Amino acid sequence: MQDTPRGARLHIAIFGRRNAGKSSLINALTNQDIALVSDVPGTTTDPVYKAMEILPLGPVVIIDTAGIDDVGDLGALRVERTRQVLNKTDLAVLVIEPETGITAYEHELAADIRKRSIPIVAVAAKSDLVTPGQVTAAGWSAEIGEPVLPVSAKTGQGIEELKRAIIKNAPDNWEGPPVIGDLLNPGDTAVLVVPIDLAAPKGRLILPQVQTIRDILDHDAYSVVVKERELREALANLRGKPRIVVTDSQEFLKAAADTPDDVWLTSFSILFARYKGDLETLVAGAKAIDKLKPGDKVLIAEGCTHHRQADDIGRVKIPRWLRQTAGGELSFEWVSGGDFPRNLNSFNLIVHCGACMLNRREMLHRLSVARESGVPIVNYGVLIAYVHGILPRALAPFPSARLILDE
The missing domain is CATH 3.40.50.11410 (Rossmann fold)
Structure with missing residues (x-):
């Protein structure tokens, strides 16, 4: 595994009406043409995910969504997909289109986001197209109840300010507890029981095993990785008893038989039950x-x-x-x-x-x-x-x- 997995990244979702400039904004944020841009409303039909890094936050996922004002039977399905993205959103970026400003769609979506206690960053897109006398971001800030940043994907105006706003508003507690590190002291040994069977991809370990190893190293402890048949011998060869044995759930019975009663024993799945939920x-x-x-x-x-x-x-x-x-x-x-x-x-x-x-x-x-x-x-x-x-x-x-x- 060379990259931070999606499930361990801060999820930043971009919401707004059709043709509000969401996809262009994502392309400007990532400096890549990853989202399809068109003047035709409804170009984005399904959520699009892009992994990137925003320092000092680190690894994040940017999610482009379909317009919240899509119409017709198919449009209703797209709107439902967009609202489902809220279930995994750590921070929401609400995009306001300058020509029509804030409508019932933005008000309803902002209320739903606040109900879920998700931080909001509001932006006025296409600021390069604002004409004299048109309502500006300052007026929309009062109406939506959030500071509204003027941005332009075309000229780059406000993009760095948007990144700073994302960093400032990112929740502190989105990651949850460590996978295992808080159960260990520096210098402790954790023995990981990792079966190599048909379900294990050739040349790789599965994701929970890799993340557990990394978390052990991050907390200055030692990781010993063995197959289920080697656990008893590995424990006998250690100079002292390990702090904990972590096993694949399907090898619980054998691991329990081979692990001394005074050594903690749990599974990767139980560790992730706490880490993820x-x-x-x-x-x-x-x-x-x-x-x-x-x-x-x-x-x-x-x-x-x-x-x-x-x-x-x-x-x-x-x-x-x-x-x-x-x-x-x-x-x-x-x-x-x-x-x-x-x-x-x-x-x-x-x-x-x-x-x-x-x-x-x-x-x-x-x-x-x-x-x-x-x-x-x-x-x-x-x-x-x-x-x-x-x-x-x-x-x-x-x-x-x-x-x-x-x-």
């Missing part, structure tokens, strides 16, 4: 597994699409374990990528992946949707530890989550 909510969801009965509906949600293996964890193994727990057949539905149903009331349980491809805000949104629907939600790693009876041990590094399990 809310571990306590997912642990509470695990307790609902015992309440499943034949005929209940279970939603299995994956944050990405990937090649399915013969014994796929989400399609085969987890359904098998849940059927065994429920004592009969269950009704399963699957969603992947950006799809996540709004109406969850018909489900008895949601099982989510580790969310390594989602950013923290989107995962927190999904957890809130589940809570509002009254449906318990658990992730892969927490579920696997629970059905195998080792979740109490896997939660030893996380006392508040362990408390919820014990209640």
